[in-house]
Amino acid sequence: MTCKAMAGIAAALILAVTAGCDSPASVTPTASGTIGTANPVVLEGGAADIGIKWNWNLKPPLAFASKVGWGETFFEVEWCAVRDLPEANRFRQLERILTQSQQMGYRLMVKIRVGGCSGGPEQLDPAEGTRKRPSSLPDDPAAYQQFVTNLVTRYSPRGVKIWAIENEVDANNFWQGSPQDYVQTVKLAADAIRRADPQAAILDAGISSTGYGIALAGELLDAGHDQEALELYQRWYDRRHDTGTARFPLVGSVDQLRSLLQDGRAKRVRAMVAANWEAVNSGAVTAYQLHFYENPDLLPTLLSYIQRHLTRPLPIQGWEIGTAWPGDGYTEQIHGAETARLIGSLLAAQVSPVVYLPLAYTPGGATKVEIFRGLVSPEGQELPSGQVYARYAAALRASTAIRGVGFDGGTGVLIVGPSGTLAAVWPTSTGQLTLKEGSAVAASAPTTPVATGASVAGPLLIDLSSTDAEKALREVSSDLGVTVSAGG
Structure with missing residues (x-):
């Protein structure tokens, strides 16, 4: 990358960072050569789609999802976990989830993960409180592609038209292979999906919301904008640092930030982010998957970053959108206000669908910290955030x-x-x-x-x-x- 191009990137980042909540909801590209995004993917009849991700075993909140009664949700299928099962049992869980979703009025989207075919230890997924086997390049690419082909052929006629390949590969609990192995996996799966259903929407894994903080701060630091990089990093993780639940530590100086970015975890994040951009811009996928849980003030910064890095117009789909806010600073009232800004800003930027995660917090043991804030309580009581979401959903359903x-x-x-x-x-x-x-x-x-x-x-x-x-x-x-x- 030339110095001139890097300067343009840095200028755009600085503009977005310093603008904060003064930035417009509809983000205008600011860097030379920006491609931007394409028209949104809309399948439900209005001008944009919306959705909710729920814990399938937490029953009381489902009354809220049923009342809303339309939109998208998603489920994850892991090849290594089911490939050796008898044909009759292989898709039993997916069948149950698809039936439940459709009975409640929701279109199911599916994430296809390889999983851990070699056995390996499971690792905790902080969003769902469940343990996952990290994926790697399929040990039998032909068998993997046949599985993907069978999956799409089976469920495309039943309304599953949107497929994502892997999930948050910058996180250790989801991907253990190399960056190039991930790019190859995307190409393998995308090729199979496209041949089975030429009209399907195909998405990348999506970078974790916390991973973007490393990517953005690192880009600024590389461009020589040290103070701006430090300020962005501190703002990105501010809420999570309050309770020690941040994936990356608090830093108080540029030197500490530079040292952090040279650490193995941060270096891996940046490498996987680069690999994801390679996969996205290779032509394999047809839409970009967005995950975001931070302060809405930071959303314009992220949308600008995405637009600059696309080398061809792609629609953006928000598969995991919500609020990560542990600690005593959280209030239901501020959450309601931020939900209005968050969803509204994404809709104005032509993101569709906007899937809120989670519907409700899933209680755990005494040591579990509530990080991701829901639309309703675990008992099903509507929160201000849920009431705001319902207003958006009602308006969008028949929107023109x-x-x-x-x-x-x-x-x-x-x-x-x-x-x-x-x-x-x-x-x-x-x-x-x-x-x-x-x-x-x-x-x-x-x-x-x-x-x-x-x-x-x-x-x-x-x-x-x-x-x-x-x-x-x-x-x-x-x-x-x-x-x-x-x-x-």
Whole structure:
């Protein structure tokens, strides 16, 4: 890479990092040569899809998923775990999950993992609280491809049209092979999927949300922007460091950050991120898989990074989107507000589907720390985040258009539908929004109407009568007393 290209990358990163929540929801590429993203993958009839990932054994929260009643969810199939089973038993678990999903109104997406054919120790998956066998290059590539072909041929006619190859290969508990072995595995699986169903959507493994912090900080440090790299790293892991649950340690200086990035774990992350970009840009996949659980202020930085690294237009699918926030600083009200910003920003950036994970926290032993925050409690009680999600899901189901919007002091998104428009708008930085007229709720308390003339520090969800985007812009402008324009 030339110095000029690296300088462009660094400038774009610095812009995104320093913008924070002042960045627009609809991200505009800033680096020379950026390809950007393609039109979103939409299968459910509206302008964008949404979804939820739940623990299949935690029953009370399923009432919420059933009430929403549409969208995507996903399940993981591991070749090594089932390849030696009798044909009649090989897909028994997948059959059960597919039936449950469809009965609840959800389209199932499938992650295909090789798993650990050599036996090896299982490692804990922190997102699900289960243990996984890390994958490696298939020991019998022909048999692996035949398995993938059989899987797709069997389930494509039953509505499974979206397939991901592996999962979070930058994490030790999911991938133990070399970076190039992963690239080869993607090509093997993608070739089999494409031959079995030429219309299928094929995705990469997705980089873990924590892995992106290493990738972004390392890119800045490589470009000589030491202080910006340190600030980004500290912001990325800030919430996880509060309780010691961070995958990477707290650093207080550029020297410490540089030393960390030379450590084996961080070096491996960067190598696997590079391999994932090689796989994505090789032509093997048809969409990019996004995982993100950090402070929504950092989302524009990540979206800009993805756009810069794509060498061809690809749609982005958000398979794992949520909030990782252990510790005493968490509140249900702030989580509700951040969920409105998070989902709204992704929709404005044409990400589809946006699958929230998890539906609910799965309780464990006395030492288990709640890291990933749900939409409902383990007992099934709706949280503000769940109420916000339900509003988005209802608006998206029959939506005809989505528009990112911006105005003096804020940003947001319009979801236009045949019976009205949902406007989700929020102030930049520490500002407030004042409801001049109209009907709205605050995302932090979605069941309580906001009084006319009241000022709110967080996002507002505003119901608009207009079924046309231009009319909706005029209506929300009147409700807020500011000129709201399309495009953020």
